Amino acid sequence: MTVIFSKKCEYGLQAVLYLAARNETDSINSEEISSKLNIPKEFISKILQSLTESGLISSKKGKNGGFSLAKDPSKIRLIDIVSAIDGMDMFNNCVLGFPHCSPDHPCPLHEKWGALRSNAYNMLTDETLDKLKEKTLRKIEFIDNK
Amino acid sequence: MTVIFSKKCEYGLQAVLYLAARNETDSINSEEISSKLNIPKEFISKILQSLTESGLISSKKGKNGGFSLAKDPSKIRLIDIVSAIDGMDMFNNCVLGFPHCSPDHPCPLHEKWGALRSNAYNMLTDETLDKLKEKTLRKIEFIDNK
DNA sequence: TTATAATCAGATTTTATTATCTGATTAAAG
DNA sequence: CTTTAATCAGATAATAAAATCTGATTATAA
Helix, strand or coil: CCCCCCHHHHHHHHHHHHHHHHCCCCCECHHHHHHHHCCCHHHHHHHHHHHHHCCCEEEECCCCCEEEECCCHHHCEHHHHHHHHCCCHHHHCCCCCCCCCCCCCCCCCHHHHHHHHHHHHHHHHHCEHHHHHHHHHHHHHHHHCC | CCCCCCHHHHHHHHHHHHHHHHCCCCCECHHHHHHHHCCCHHHHHHHHHHHHHCCCEEEECCCCCEEEECCCHHHCEHHHHHHHHCCCHHHHCCCCCCCCCCCCCCCCCHHHHHHHHHHHHHHHHHCECCCCHHHHHHHHHHHHCC
């Protein structure tokens, strides 16, 4: 199977986009995120905990607790979330798995893949939560009415 | 961890590129491929078996046996190998893991990711083994002298 | 101050991927 | 014909990723 982001990362991206789209002043608990996005509750809890450690979101314990964005949505880029969960290996490692792949000793796909990869990197760096809010709202609403 | 191709697929691509670069009339056995490319012998054997079933390479049993390309290198595209090993899920599934992602009900990244993904698809469709032969040879030679 | 509802922490389970093992089958060469 | 060197087939083992479980801690509200 060919994967781009791990399940953890997909779920993390979904959840943070959800937080941004909901635009609540109060925090949102993992039960809501789990049920709205169809992600196992215990699993998304773990992921949100790790994103809290990374400083992208913040958590509030106890009754009425939950999660909220730690910064302004315009300051959270998708690459920050990907980097926190999956790391940056995808942008550094050889796509063919060859050892010592570098401009000096390139793999057969080095240049072509490198170009595609930096486009992907740029996209993830350019896209911030605020820019995606409307689209996320529409998608959530659609999922909700299924 | 963010993955593009599975290890199986990376190894499969390497091995088939190797077969094309060696340009032998005789077949090449899995021992050679394993040692030159640093891939566990039993593992690459399995992968080569499955590529044989897919019709991309052919195998010869018994003494002096091994593997060779089943068609002209110009007729084998990278996408054929990827598709045989990892399948095409990467090109069909939502990058964020949202359900029912489609032009009608797009995820927040649908258009932007779609564009990047079709560039990747086009690249893998355009690149055939013959086009990559020289670059593969250089890379193999470098690995060999390490 | 007690009940409740949430995160947090750590262990465990399940499933998929990666890797290895054993032996059967096949074909060439002596 | 026998030895040798290879693929092939199926089972097993090891590792990693995904998901779940248990209980502790924390904070709000009644």
